[in-house]
Amino acid sequence: MEKFVIGEQSKRSSTSDVQKSPKKKMKLEISERMKEEDAEEDEDAASAEFSHPVPWRKIEADRLDCDYALLFSKQEADQLFKQLEEEVVYSTGERAKVHVFGKMHDIPRKQATYGDVGLIYTYSGVKHSARPWTPTLEHIRDAVTKTTGRTFNFVLVNRYKDGLDRMGEHRDDERELDPVSPIASVSFGAARDFIFRHRDARGKQSCRQIEPVKLELAHGSLLLMNPPTNTFWYHSLPVRKKVLSPRINLTFRRIIPASKK
Ligand SMILES: O=C(O)CCC(=O)C(=O)O
Numbered sequence: 001m002e003k004f005v006i007g008e009q010s011k012r013s014s015t016s017d018v019q020k021s022p023k024k025k026m027k028l029e030i031s032e033r034m035k036e037e038d039a040e041e042d043e044d045a046a047s048a049e050f051s052h053p054v055p056w057r058k059i060e061a062d063r064l065d066c067d068y069a070l071l072f073s074k075q076e077a078d079q080l081f082k083q084l085e086e087e088v089v090y091s092t093g094e095r096a097k098v099h100v101f102g103k104m105h106d107i108p109r110k111q112a113t114y115g116d117v118g119l120i121y122t123y124s125g126v127k128h129s130a131r132p133w134t135p136t137l138e139h140i141r142d143a144v145t146k147t148t149g150r151t152f153n154f155v156l157v158n159r160y161k162d163g164l165d166r167m168g169e170h171r172d173d174e175r176e177l178d179p180v181s182p183i184a185s186v187s188f189g190a191a192r193d194f195i196f197r198h199r200d201a202r203g204k205q206s207c208r209q210i211e212p213v214k215l216e217l218a219h220g221s222l223l224l225m226n227p228p229t230n231t232f233w234y235h236s237l238p239v240r241k242k243v244l245s246p247r248i249n250l251t252f253r254r255i256i257p258a259s260k261k
Contacts, residue, residue: 054147054222061213063232064074064196067224068215071143071186072256077220081188083136084248088112091128099125109165115154119255123174130154144184144252148224152184152252162193163243169197169236172225172251181254182226187217189247193240194223211230217249 059066072080089112090096097104105195113121114137115130122128133141137155145151158167172183194215201210217223225235237249 002229010184018097025062039078046145059213059215061196061233062210064198064213064229065226066229069147069222070218070220071147071222072220074220077188079246080136080140081219084157084188087134087136087180087249088129088159090117090157090159094124096252097126102122109161109167110159112157112159115158115255119173119257121154121156121176121253121255122186122190127156140186141252144186144222146199147166147222148182148183148184150184150254150255152181154253156251156253158249158251160190160237160247160249162246163190163240166239167237169195169202169234170252171199171234172230176255176258178256180227182224183230184252185217185223185225186252187221187223187247188219188249190245191218192237192243192247193217194234194235194237196229202234 054069054071057068059068090112094104095173096107096111098107103200113128113130114133117130117132119130120127121130137157140229141152160166177183194217196213196215198208198210198212200206200208201212215223
């Protein structure tokens with residue numbers, strides 16, 4: 001009890017305390033202080049419940065800044081994968097195509113976009129409006145927010161039926177993306193290789209020799225791509241013929257609504 005120093009005024013003590021005897025006053029201060037400590041402990045317990053701490057692995061290279069963690073246990077990830085398979089409605093028709101060098105091509109995977117009402121994201125020459133969040137997408141988004149402290153208003157869902165489905169090399173650098181927000185990539189299902197390549201080290205004309213950064217994105221994992229990664233590095237999910245099972249990837253993003261641009 002020595003730590004409750006006599007004369008230390010609790011934040012909550014009122015001016016009427018001044019009239020109380022020194023002994024009574026000390027008892028009151030101690031009990032006030034204990035109440036305060038209990039309240040602080042309750043607050044810590046509440047925030048622990050929401051903070052979802054995970055061990056992070058830092059991935060860094062020249063202007064590449066990423067954090068990687070296993071966000072969900074195998075059991076949770078299995079359940080979430082199943083729910084996503086039931087809930088997500090993938091795009092068809094024009095919205096399942098990409099516009100490359102003046103031609104429309106089928107995308108080598110399935111894609112869907114969800115998010116806050118009214119958001120539209122244009123990429124590869126095609127406009128994608130957000131469907132309203134499903135319960136599972138909302139649950140995963142909230143888990144990412146609890147872990148990272150970042151909020152997201154949009155998610156791009158990509159489903160790869162097997163290792164033949166892929167994503168070509170690109171940057172997520174569209175005008176409508178908030179440039180200071182990270183992109184949070186959550187993966188379920190088959191583990192797949194994910195490759196970053198620096199913009200100055202691509203193709204025959206490359207002006208610098210910078211090693212690509214290769215990762216394997218596991219079932220239930222979260223890869224946080226922090227700025228300025230997406231300005232300087234392209235990323236891709238290459239074909240892997242030995243992968244025979246499906247994978248779902250969610251990239252949570254912050255879109256600047258058209259009215260705020
Ligand atoms: O499926 C992946 O991990 C890649 C997704 C991706 O590159 C993207 O959404 O921009």
